Structures are given as structure tokens and as C-alpha cells.
Amino acid sequence: MSILLNKKTKLIVHGFTGAQGSFHAQQCIDYGSNVVGGVTPGKGGTEHLGRPVFNTAKDAVKATGANASLIFVPPPYAADSILEAADAGVAVIICITEGIPVLDMVRVKKRLAAINACGRQVTLVGPNCPGVITPGECKAGIMPGYIHKKGSVGVVSRSGTLTYEAVWQVTSQGLGQSSVVGIGGDPVQGMNFVDALQLFQADPQTEAVIMIGEIGGSAEEDAAKYIKKEMTKPVFCFVAGKTAPPGRRMGHAGAIVEGNAGTHASKVEALKKAGATVVDNLSEIGAAVAAGMKGKPKAKAARK
């Protein structure tokens, strides 16, 4: 088991024939992901990377039975692509695009909520994220595949390279990952920490979770509440941005301390209180997980 993606995932790539889309789709194919086709309006009927190209997501889903989307469409059009994928019936939508206007995402979330309220189950991951990988089964994103190893540590993070760093440390400790989810660095996004923690808690393969947060917003504080109330599996955390100056956006659109909100101190305190292990030094997260998993008996059976 794993979360979001597995061997059976049929992936379509939006922005398939563009430079970014082509490069990363090829990397995903090389990793072994089942990329069944792509979407580029106007290029329907052609072939790219040995896969069929479709004009619309609807055509692609109809012809291939795709159930996951990977989006590389440029920022002005990306929100529309997310909604197109959702409308076509795709269940897991992963949006890599960085730089989508916040109000576009506000409207996307409202529409997705309406779709889900009608009984569908659409999950959005991102935008501005590295994607999702289930090692050895399916890679849908821009992460380097080789640093991952199949295993029992779930990883969820707001940052790309910081995720790779944590994953690499876990792999170097001889451990592996069940699934790795980059939820992205934007202020308004699809899946949040709590959503990912719920999936990991329910996933039998996952025995421990690494959560990489950063300054800005309250997703870590919300996660702390969930950890305290529901998680039986150990959670190991790092929160980036302890020394970031307030009021400045640290690269990610969402990484900003506004007034007294979104500070490093408040997040670390909430997570520690909730019983999570918080490392101050990023270089120690792999070792902390290894030490934590060695002494402990196997996690209790997942609660529903």
C-alpha cells in the first residue's frame, strides 16, 4: 500500500509537449510511471515521447482511462487546467506550476469543493510543488527518482529540495519511503498537512511520518492539532525559516511571517506539544527517524 499513487495509476501530463512537460514526463516514464498520454490543445492526434497527445483532458480520459493528472501548464492557464482535469473525471491532480495567482487558486478550490460536495472524490496536490512519488511504483513530479527507496516512512513537505534532503537522509540510513508528497509553497493550495497525515495514518505500509514545514500560515499548527488527536504513528518534523526576517516572502509565495502569525516559534511549540519530534538541525532528521523507529514496536493498527 501507499498513498495517492501506485502501480495501477494511469497518468496524463498537461502541458505535455512543452519544454518542462517533455523533460519531466520523460523522467517519469524512465522511472517506470505509467504515463498513458498527454494534453496539449491543438496537438491532438499526434504522438509525443511514444504516447498519444490529446486536445482536451476529456478526450484523454475517454481514450486512456487516466485517473491522475500531472500539470506543467504556465501560470496564466494552470488554474484552468486543474479544473479541466477535475471535470474530465481525474481523481488525483498534481500541479507543479509555480506562480499561479492566489485568487485563481481561491476560485479553483471553491469549484473543487463544489465537485466533491456532489459525491466525487477529487484530490489536488500543489501547486508550486515537486509532486508525489510512491517509490518503485509511480513518480508524478520533478523529484529525482533515484534518491528514493521503497519503505515505511511517509514524507510530506511544503518545499522541494528540502524534501529531497530529508528523503536522501532517510535512504542513507537504510530506510525507505512509503510515499512522498510535496504539498507546495503557495498560500492557497490543494491538499494540506492534515489531509496528508490522514492518508499516512490510514496507510498500513507507513510506520512513521516526516513532516517538513516552513514559516507562514497555520498549516503546521493545524497539523499539530490533528497529530495530538488522531495520529498513532510517530511524526518527525523540521520547520524552516527560524531566522527569516518578518514581512518578507522567502522564495515561496506562502513563506512569510505576517505580524504575529506564521512564526517559526509558534509552529515548533505546537508540534512539540502535540507529541511530535521536532529537530532544530536539518542534518539530523534522518538519524532522528532511524533512532525513533529502531526502539519502537511496530505502529498500532491504523485507526479508520
Next chain:
Amino acid sequence: MKLLEYEGKEVFERYGIPVLRRHGVLKIGDGTDKLDLQGQGPWVVKAQVLAGGRGKAGGVKVAKTAAEARDLAGKMLGMKMVTHQTQGKALTVEEVLVEDACPIARELYISVVMDRKNSCPSIIASAEGGMSIEELAHSHPEKIVKVAVDADAGLLDFQARQLAFDLRIPQKNFCEFTTLTRQMVKVFLDLDANLVEINPLIISGDGKLIALDAKIVTDDNALFRHKDQAAKPDHEASEIEKEAKAIGINYIGLDGDIGCMVNGAGLAMATLDTVKMAGGDAANFLDVGGGATVDQITKAFQIILKDAKVKAVLVNIFGGIMKCDNIAAGVVEASKKVHIKVPLIVRLEGTNVKEGKAILARSGIKIEQADSLWEAAQKAVAAAKK
């Protein structure tokens, strides 16, 4: 992007939000005769800086005569100002606004913000204006009114009415107020803003509703559909930051002496934190991007070394899709081009790391290598202290 007060008020005027009459904006180099001081006064002279608390720092002064207004404006221009929001650093006042002064009967607080948690815009308001809304939220959370706004419909009539009743707006100003709140939301949506704030919103001595201040922060991601805004100067960014932005590098200047080059925003933040933990201070935040090509690394070195404070440079790159041997070759080529005179500490990790390290070792360039971020930070701190 953050707009200055007078830029915000120009926007408010276009949307029919009442502001006081303005008599001109002076920039450094302007003569005070540029002010067009009509009327009888008094006037208010206001420093145009992107930090709250300027009143207490001498950035807001009242002038009774035209001569006094010119004199105060001239003196305020170029003044160094420290407020509780500037983290001890002095801001230079580069622009000064002069507008009518106005007797105040009542102050309120109102803003439209992006509510991240609920993924929608929200109005935050309080019948008690003038003071810091953050302090109020802490000490008297019950005095804060919050209304979730639909991004397609805008503020609905009943929501505006509810707000007016909650804030005890006098009957005389009721319609003025509901119009103002709807227009504030319209500004927020039309401009792709992250924040539209009026603090204080006043009822004047003669009973009028007026936006005494204006604070607008727009979403950088939406600049592609706001060409007019994109063409305006970014008041917050320093010269180096603007230069970096123009060549696609994400750079923020800081106070320390260790220059940092990192790929990825999260890892860059974590690198600054690790430097601090090792007893040093970073000179900058720099995300060189996912590519990390020779060209990009060269540019990043050039940007970092523009800061004269830099005593050592720490490069921390996780080679993912871009392999470490390629990155190492890039670092070698770039450092030959740029002639780095300060100690250079490099930590590479990821694909082909052994090959990468070998390339650095036999390059003939003085590079100190580290295996972990922690080791790299310690070496950089030691090098900067020498």
C-alpha cells in the same frame, strides 16, 4: 508588491473611496515649491515608507502654515527612520506626501485580507481603530469582526449591513460605509491584492467617513495581468534585489557576512537557519533555482559578491535532476570567471556526488568541501571569523 500610501489613495480615489485632498508628493531632489498648498490648512506631512508606526517615529507632522508645511516636508525628506516594524534598521524617507489635516471624531479599523486557512478573502474590522490590530486580536479578540467574502460575488449587501451594525456605524454614515466596504472588496479582487487596509478609517469632526491611511499589497504572481502595476517601481526591494530579480534569481539581502547560494527556497531558508545555529549570520537568502547551470551560478556569485559585507560564501546544492558533477563543473567555471577572493565552502549532495567532489578537489581553486549542511555551516562561520 507593496504600494505606498499615496499610491494606495490614488487607487481608492478611482473606486470612490473617500480620502483627503492631497497637495503633492515630494521625492528626493524635488524642491519644496513643487507642493501645491491650496486652502487654509492645516496640512499633514507624511513620510511615505512601507512600515507602520511612523507617527511615533516622527514620520507624521501637522503644519499650521504653508511655510511650515514646506519646511517640515523638506526636513522629512531623506530622514532616517526606525519604527517598531523595521527590526532596528533605519529606513530612508524617499518620498513625502502632504495632504489636508482633519479633525477626528472616531477611528475604526478595516481591512480585506487573504484568509489562507479558509482559502478566501476575508474582511477584518474593529470599532476600535488607530491601534495595532495584532495587539487587539491578542488582548480583545471579541472586538474583532470577521466576514468571509466570495471571490466571485464580492461582498453581499447583507454582509455589508451586518458589518455596519457590528461596528456601530451611525445612521448618517450607513450607506457611505456599506458602499466603501463593497468598493474595498472590489479593489482587492480587481487588483489581485493580498491586503487592502484602512487604518484608521475615520468619522471626521464634521461627520464624514474618510480613509485616513491606505495600505495595499498586491500578489506578485498576478503581475502578468496588471501591466501598469508591473511597470511601477518596487519600493521594498533593494538595488541588488532588483538586479537579481531581473535575471531570474530570488535574492533577499540580510545583515550577516556569510553569502549563501542554495537551490530551492525551503533549503535556502534551512541553510540560513543552520548558519545561525553554527554561530554565524547569513548575508542573504538566495535561491538559484532548480537548473543551477553555469550561467545561473555565475550570476548568483556576482550578485552575492556585490554585498561588501560578505566574508565567506557557502554553496549548498542538492543535485537532483541536475547531477553533482555538472554542478561542480559549473561552480569551478563560475568561480574562475568571477574571481572570488573570500573563502568558498561547497556542500554538494545527490546524484554523482563522488564525481562532483573530485572535480572540485582537482580544480586548483581553493574550495573547502563539506559532507553535510551542518559541517558546511560550521566551516563557513569559522572562515568568516578569520
